[in-house]
Amino acid sequence: KQEVTQIPAALSVPEGENLVLNCSFTDSAIYNLQWFRQDPGKGLTSLLLIQSSQREQTSGRLNASLDKSSGRSTLYIAASQPGDSATYLCAAIPSGTYKYIFGTGTRLKVLA
Amino acid sequence: DAGVIQSPRHEVTEMGQEVTLRCKPISGHDYLFWYRQTMMRGLELLIYFNNNVPIDDSGMPEDRFSAKMPNASFSTLKIQPSEPRDSAVYFCASSLVRGEAFFGQGTRLTVV
Numbered sequence: 160k161q162e163v164t165q166i167p168a169a170l171s172v173p174e175g176e177n178l179v180l181n182c183s184f185t186d187s188a189i190y191n192l193q194w195f196r197q198d199p200g201k202g203l204t205s206l207l208l209i210q211s212s213q214r215e216q217t218s219g220r221l222n223a224s225l226d227k228s229s230g231r232s233t234l235y236i237a238a239s240q241p242g243d244s245a246t247y248l249c250a251a252i253p254s255g256t257y258k259y260i261f262g263t264g265t266r267l268k269v270l271a
Numbered sequence: 272d273a274g275v276i277q278s279p280r281h282e283v284t285e286m287g288q289e290v291t292l293r294c295k296p297i298s299g300h301d302y303l304f305w306y307r308q309t310m311m312r313g314l315e316l317l318i319y320f321n322n323n324v325p326i327d328d329s330g331m332p333e334d335r336f337s338a339k340m341p342n343a344s345f346s347t348l349k350i351q352p353s354e355p356r357d358s359a360v361y362f363c364a365s366s367l368v369r370g371e372a373f374f375g376q377g378t379r380l381t382v383v
């Protein structure tokens with residue numbers, strides 16, 4: 160059974176720092192891995208989707224990497240801003256199914 | 272496209288009453304998902320559909336929960352009878368096969 164873990168659960172950094180959020184999954188047989196952002200009281204906003212054949216994806220200041228063999232994905236945020244404060248969630252889709260399995264998220268606070 | 276649309280945004284009901292949550296997926300998407308989010312359990316997949324057909328409902332907690340997708344542009348999640356422990360935020364999401372998942376803004380359900 161696929162399990163997804165995100166560490167740390169919470170992170171507080173000063174504005175301008177580069178930071179890395181981690182996502183681990185127990186079964187390397189996945190179709191895709193997707194990163195989301197959730198603001199308080201809001202829905203999930205898709206940030207990046209990495210397909211199983213890809214190693215990384217980039218969008219603006221965000222870069223997500225995928226290493227299936229080690230069961231890890233990282234989300235790199237460059238030059239963090241207070242507006243980046245939110246909860247970041249990763250979700251893995253196990254092969255043979257289409258169920259997005261979510262991690263518990265990392266709550267990020269960027270201090271001005 | 273306006274994205275995934277859910278209604279109502281908020282619902283407060285008394286224990287024992289029937290609750291119906293509604294979802295309109297993004298046009299052309301062939302997968303639809305219902306998730307529940309709580310502080311204790313995070314995001315849990317309840318059920319998902321492919322081309323209007325339920326594929327996996329193993330996450331539906333009890334027989335009190337039921338979901339339908341009568342056509343490609345509409346789905347409902349019904350709880351009958353509702354209980355206080357059903358209080359949560361319910362999300363609907365849609366995607367193309369192996370594609371990026373897009374979430375609605377959610378329905379915050381409170382059962383008193």
